[in-house]
Amino acid sequence: MNHDxxxxxLRTYFVEKGKTIKVIQRYLRMKYRLVMDEKLLEKRLQNLSMN
Structure with a gap:
């Protein structure tokens, strides 16, 4: 997967620091103005763990 x-x-906050998907959604929305669906983040996390 790309290093976007x-x-x-996801790697930093979910895998290393153990934050929840909701916290990551809020972080992306506040810092980068990205509105991400929870299911999309979960799918990206699954792809990340496969690699």
């Missing part, structure tokens, strides 16, 4: 903002955020 979403993948980096």
């Amino acid at each position: 903002i979403i993948s980096q955020t």
Whole structure:
């Protein structure tokens, strides 16, 4: 998977720091003005864990 903002955020905050998907959604919305669906983030996380 590419090293884009979403993948980096998921790796840093979900995998390393143990934050929830809701917290990551809020972080992406506040810092980057990205509105991400929870299911999309979960799918990206599954793809991230497969690689």
